[in-house]
Amino acid sequence: GPKVLQIPSHQIIDMGQMVTLNCDPVSNHLYFYWYKQILGQQMEFLVNFYNGKVMEKSKLFKDQFSVERPDGSYFTLKIQPTALEDSAVYFCASSPDWGGAYTQYFGPGTRLLVL
Amino acid sequence: DAKTTQPDSMESTEGETVHLPCSHATISGNEYIYWYRQVPLQGPEYVTHGLQQNTTNSMAFLAIASDRKSSTLILPHVSLRDAAVYHCILRTYSGGSNAKLTFGKGTKLSVKS
Numbered sequence: 001g002p003k004v005l006q007i008p009s010h011q012i013i014d015m016g017q018m019v020t021l022n023c024d025p026v027s028n029h030l031y032f033y034w035y036k037q038i039l040g041q042q043m044e045f046l047v048n049f050y051n052g053k054v055m056e057k058s059k060l061f062k063d064q065f066s067v068e069r070p071d072g073s074y075f076t077l078k079i080q081p082t083a084l085e086d087s088a089v090y091f092c093a094s095s096p097d098w099g100g101a102y103t104q105y106f107g108p109g110t111r112l113l114v115l
Numbered sequence: 116d117a118k119t120t121q122p123d124s125m126e127s128t129e130g131e132t133v134h135l136p137c138s139h140a141t142i143s144g145n146e147y148i149y150w151y152r153q154v155p156l157q158g159p160e161y162v163t164h165g166l167q168q169n170t171t172n173s174m175a176f177l178a179i180a181s182d183r184k185s186s187t188l189i190l191p192h193v194s195l196r197d198a199a200v201y202h203c204i205l206r207t208y209s210g211g212s213n214a215k216l217t218f219g220k221g222t223k224l225s226v227k228s
Binding site for chain 1: 145146147149153156157158159160161164166206207214215216217218219220
């Protein structure tokens with residue numbers, strides 16, 4: 001199926017530092033998503049993004065989080081500053097539209113460890 | 116908000132046909148039924164989806180009850196690589212605040228050789 005890429009696959013940083021997670025969505029997709037999964041727990045929605053704007057965010061999307069997609073480049077999740085509880089696997093997804101008829105495709109995840 | 120009910124776990128043997136049930140008694144007329152699967156340390160993989168009619172693809176057959184209050188994902192001739200957590204998720208046709216996927220615990224499918 002369509003491929004979503006995520007860079008890096010792993011990231012280890014010290015608490016308080018900034019981190020940027022990169023997502024290369026499917027080329028013709030217009031809607032982008034970030035999800036968070038703590039080891040052994042359920043996947044949880046963070047945010048979705050379309051046309052340069054956040055369309056919906058969950059309570060997990062703290063003020064320290066931001067997303068953007070400068071033209072033609074990666075869809076990014078930035079955390080500044082990081083906290084210990086941000087340690088998790090972050091999954092990016094994309095879809096051509098956001099209705100229920102349009103499938104979201106996921107990347108392999110970035111494993112973030114905050115020390 | 117979960118709106119679907121699945122067994123916590125199921126066991127199978129290689130080569131068998133597996134039936135994974137999902138109950139969604141309060142499904143709305145504009146909600147699609149999606150199935151994803153996830154193996155540890157990997158992203159969710161899309162399996163199939165449907166609205167009213169049964170659907171089939173190279174991975175699975177989705178049988179949807181005539182009243183749409185339940186569905187069954189049928190995996191023919193399972194192999195070890197089919198071992199995963201399978202999630203049954205409802206998504207509204209119109210998107211909006213329901214554009215996100217809401218994952219539950221899903222059904223953990225074990226496959227023995």
